[in-house]
Amino acid sequence: MEFIKKIVLTVSLFLTTLMCNAEATESRDLFFRSGKYNVVVAVLVILFIILFVYLFRLDRKVSNLEKDHREK
Amino acid sequence: MNKFKSYWWKVLGVLLVLYSVYRGTSAKVGPGIVQVTPDLVHANSDFEITVEGYNTHFDHFLVNSAKGNGVGAWLKLDTILVLGRTTILDDNHVKIAFDGFDLKTDTTFTRSATIVLEDDHHGLFLGSQMLRVTVDPDSLASQDVLTSTKNLPYKLDQTYFSFPYRYILYETIRNLNFHVPMWFVMMTLLFISFVFSIRHLNTKKALYDIWANGFAKAGLLFGLMGIATGMFWANYTWGTPWTNDAKLNGAAVGVLMYIAYQILRSSIDDEDMVARVSAVYNIFAYPIFIVLIIVLPRLADFSLHPGAGDSVGFSNYDLNNHLRTVFYPAVLGWIVIGVWVGQLTTRIDRLEKEEEWNS
Secondary structure: OHHHHHHHHHHHHHHHHHHHHHHOOOOHHHHHHHHHHHHHHHHHHHHHHHHHHHHHHHHHHHHHHHHHHHHO | OHHHHHHHHHHHHHHHHHHHHHHHHHOEEOOEEEEEEOOEEEOOOOEEEEEEEEOOOHHHHHHHHHHOOOOEEEEEEOOEEEEEEEEEEEOOEEEEEEOOOOEOOOOOEEEEEEEEEEEOOOEEEEEEEEEEEEEOOOOOOOEOOOOOOOOOOOOOOOOOOEEOOOOOOHHHHHHHHHHHHHHHHHHHHHHHHHHHHHHHHHHOOHHHHHHHHHHHHHHHHHHHHHHHHHHHHHHHHOOOOOOOOHHHHHHHHHHHHHHHHHHHHHHOOOHHHHHHHHHHHHHHHHHHHHHHHHHHHHHOOOOOOOOOOOOOOHHHOOOOOHHHHHHHHHHHHHHHHHHHHHHHHHHHHHHHHHHHHHO
């Protein structure tokens, strides 16, 4: 089960990027404006979103450990 | 204070990353030449070209031109420099007028010329391969060869901190500080994982296997970060999120190899077996990974990535080394953050395992 979750997460992360790309046709201006500066912003946002998703997963693991620890 | 001794390196990593994000987003991109119209001129009689610049702030020099520090413009044909007269149109446009070449030639020749612009704020900058100059035969001309003008550029330096200008990339050159370090982090973390796998096979200690797995997971995380940021950047510069580039395909296979490592681990039930088989897999996977993302792209005939295939590295146009002062701290900072993430993952995995063993 855990493994399936992992795969779903990985695929969904890829899909998010692809979805951003699909929207590109409408928001082309947004990312081409002022020398494509917004691409830099988007790249940083992607970086931190992925990092935070990973942190949330670690957090969940720690919560489970805490729960097990208290039950003893 | 004693506590600080154990986590000072984490603070250092955070500070380095913060510095690189701050500097990488706030520093300016240097001046550059986007376009020259027309792109073909006949040089026998006087001619005019309009140069479209990027981040050139020509307006600024309109005001100051009374003091004599205007924008200087030259046309460079082979090694010959011809001085032009500039008229500033707006922030990013300047019109340059040149006298016709009084040159005795037998045949018509067409050559690619470089536009050289210079002012005391931006320093000297060039636009090459943007203008072609044709000279028709002229038997009445007085000179055989073209000579340089007396007023040559001062070769002034840029007076402010800036990243190099690159056509198509524009501001996104900053992404070098955010996308590329991900791969350095991935290589470092997977190397640590590789070392722990070797140590596990030597000592048969279960702890080393947990370390190897934790760092492989963290390495995979940074690989995914690298791919996601790279795809987004490529979409707005190369026009598509995925191209058939040796580096891209190598990185994709490399990431898949480490996803396969996780699948391998979850597919075996016996714990000692998992540790041993995955350690052997890991030891084989790392050299292949390095070959895929470094060696093969270098050997490729063509690559869009700098420093791979036929393309030049970033060092070729980062002449003032400003990019390096942000890029190296970014690489170091992200590596430290990566080791921290790997360490956290391992510590949690270890607790989980110990919990399992105790129950």
